[in-house]
Amino acid sequence: MKIDLSGKTAIVTGSTVGIGHAIALGLARAGATVVINGRKQPAVDKAIADIAAAVPGASLKGVAADLGTAEGAAALVAAVPAPDILVNNVGIFNPQDFFEVPDEEWTRFFEVNVMSGVRLSRAYAQGMAERGWGRIVFISSESAINIPVEMVHYGFTKTAQLAVARGLAKRMAGTGVTVNSVLPGPTLSEGVAEMLKDEVAKTGHSLEEAGAAFVKAHRPSSIIQRAATVEEVANMVVYVCSKEASATTGAALRVDGGVVDTI
Known part of the structure; x- marks a missing residue:
């Protein structure tokens, strides 16, 4: 199978490092124009330089914006108004006992991990539908199913992503826009x-x-x-973003190494 995303524009949020960076690299190798996002311009510039070195001739753009805020999401939408692919990857985690997590930390995790994807999907999905093709992917976690005792506040946001993705997939039925979640395990x-x-x-x-x-x-x-390696997770995401994945939507696709003990 040869995945060719030439002519498609893909946004990968939180893509200066880690899984997001690997996804951006994979999409660039598949021929997409890739929008790199991070909170700080120097980190965005470095990520672009690294991918450009790895994929000569890659079409890349950078947008520095804090997507944990409505203002940051609006700035990204203004800079890139009509992408074909949206990978909602940006996220935070921090082990902390349930009884020590204050209200504001629950809110911060929800804003970054959940509302960033809600705001961007709301801004972009209808345009994708009007053009008859689109891919939206939420990077969730096996922690959405196996809520970690040391990070209940994190697990809750990852479960919320599954709910948003499944519901939005049904909302976009018949439009040519697919919406899926990918669930990495420890990476x-x-x-x-x-x-x-x-x-x-x-x-x-x-x-x-x-x-x-x-x-x-x-x-x-x-x-x-x-x-897992970040590349192993990215491989699944690149496939889900492809034309070849047209019959996969509303799915929660695990790249968890078999951690979730279910069939």
């Missing part, structure tokens, strides 16, 4: 690397080894018994 992104850095320093293990130890200790139902 060796920069955020996870930061979380594991003390373990790496203490044990002398590689990041991959520390990731595998974390998975075995905290996600023992994992079948692959390791953390």
